[in-house]
Amino acid sequence: MSAEHIVEGMWAALSVRDWEQLKTYLSWDCIYLDMPVGPAAAARGPDDIVKRLKIGLEPLSSYQNFPGLMVSNGSDVMYEHHEEWHWATGESAVLQFVTVHRVIDGEITLWKDYWDxxxxxxxxxxTWLEDFAKADMTSVFDATGLV
Known part of the structure; x- marks a missing residue:
């Protein structure tokens, strides 16, 4: 399976928030990080990555990823896309992303999200920032020097 196909499958699982399916695309030591926050607040491994993703995505009344340009050199995949977030309280956001994935032996080993x-x-x-500050951060992993 190509790196592009693996990345597309992972994003399809995330778009419907199928957490168990999403985990199947990630290596046991995959590193995930939001670049605006930096490597000191990364997550590592499928369980902790999903735990981290749920902090932002689980409270949403709806979430969807919209595909865009995907470029690959075989193992590194850059994916330009956008997400729509909707809260039950009526707020919504359209977030533009460029995501970098590294795919080795059929699994995503690195996932870096660049966004505003x-x-x-x-x-x-x-209340979003306050809720985020109160979230369970036991999944946080310091990836400084690894990415």
Whole structure:
């Protein structure tokens, strides 16, 4: 299976928030990080990555990923796409992403999201940052020096 196909499958699982299916695309030591936050607040491994993703995505009333340009050199995949986030309180945000994945032996080993944190903060409910600050951060892994 090509790296592009693996990345497409992972994003399809994430778009419907199928957490168990999403895990099947990630290596046991995959590193995930939001680049606006940096490598000191990464997550490592399928379980912790899903735990981290759920902090932002699980409270949403709807979430969808919209595919865009995908470019690959065989193992490294760059994916330009956007996500729509909707909260039950009526707020919504359209977030533009460029995501970099590394795929080795049929599994994603690195996942880096580049996006504008301000676009989220400006459109999220007023309690979003406070809720995020109270979230369970036991999945946080310091990937400084590894990415």
């Amino acid at each position: 944190m301000g676009a989220l903060v400006n459109h999220a409910p007023p």
